[in-house]
Amino acid sequence: MSGPLVAAVELGGTKIFVLRARGQEIFERVMIPTTTPQETLGMARELLARWQSQEPLSALGIASFGPLRLDRNAADFGIMLPTPKPGWTGADIFGVLAGALPCPAAIDTDVNAAALAEARWGAGAEGERLSDCLCYLTIGTGLGGGFALNGQPLHGAMHPELGHIHVRRAAGDAFPGACPFHGDCIEGLVSGPALARRFGLPGDRIAADDPRWDFVAHDIAQLVCTILLTTAARQVLIGGGVGMGRAGLLDRVREKVVVQLNGYLPFVRQDTIATIVRTPALGEQAGPLGAVALALDALKGENEG
Incomplete structure (x- = not known):
């Protein structure tokens, strides 16, 4: 495996996958049931922090169910907008997960991320x-x-x-x-x-x-x-x-x-x-690889900036 070490999170309505990848090759994935934002995001954040202590991560990509605020200039950037998913309206997805790591991070919808992976690799x-x-x-x-x-x-x-x-x-x-x-x-x-x-x-x-x-x-x-x-x-x-x-x-x-x-x-x-x-x-891997693509883009943007 070659390429930068990145973390990725695919957040779905029933389960969440937290991933580690070298370049676009995923080598570790952990599944967490989607319950409350506090429990689900808290467990994911702890795992990301643990991985960071083992070997520093270069970037984080988050692909989440929506609706989401994706305007970085908005006060509620990265926050879940009104959703039928009980308890998730107002959840600070980007803030909780990206706040665990001292590296560039990106967030988008799960379907946008899957489209990105399919366009590049599928x-x-x-x-x-x-x-x-x-x-x-x-x-x-x-x-x-x-x-x-x-x-x-x-x-x-x-x-x-x-x-x-x-x-x-x-x-x-x-x-x-x-x-x-x-x-x-x-x-x-x-x-x-x-x-x-x-x-x-x-x-x-x-x-x-x-x-x-x-x-x-x-x-x-x-x-x-x-x-x-x-x-x-x-x-x-x-x-x-x-x-x-x-x-x-x-x-x-x-x-x-x-x-x-x-x-x-x-x-x-x-x-x-x-x-x-x-x-x-890419079949069922479109979503996870989409989150990885977001991480790689966040790293590329940091390097180019």
């Missing part, structure tokens, strides 16, 4: 050159989306919140949606909890030939079309338990994207759609 790096615009979607407990644009994660006033976009519903679909904020936004239509409510069964027990999957494929295809039309993304990667757990669903989504666009985007065709709408090349 699907976006499989061709002749790195992808200049790549979208990473995760469909599971919720629906999140992030972008790597010209090698950097995308954020401005906030960060992308693709899960709460409203899409044009399929004819005959009367499901009211399950989002507590917006009802039938895309997260309220196709996330794991939404599917359980729509079908009356947990996702892993829903028959593959249930005709209601056609509504789900339609809705996801609508989101993908919106992304392609508004961002000119070269690829839309669909991960998460719903995204990666049903190959047949992804095939349906691809078919519907081509039909819904109706030839308007000349690069989206039957013979290209499988490379445009696909699963992440």
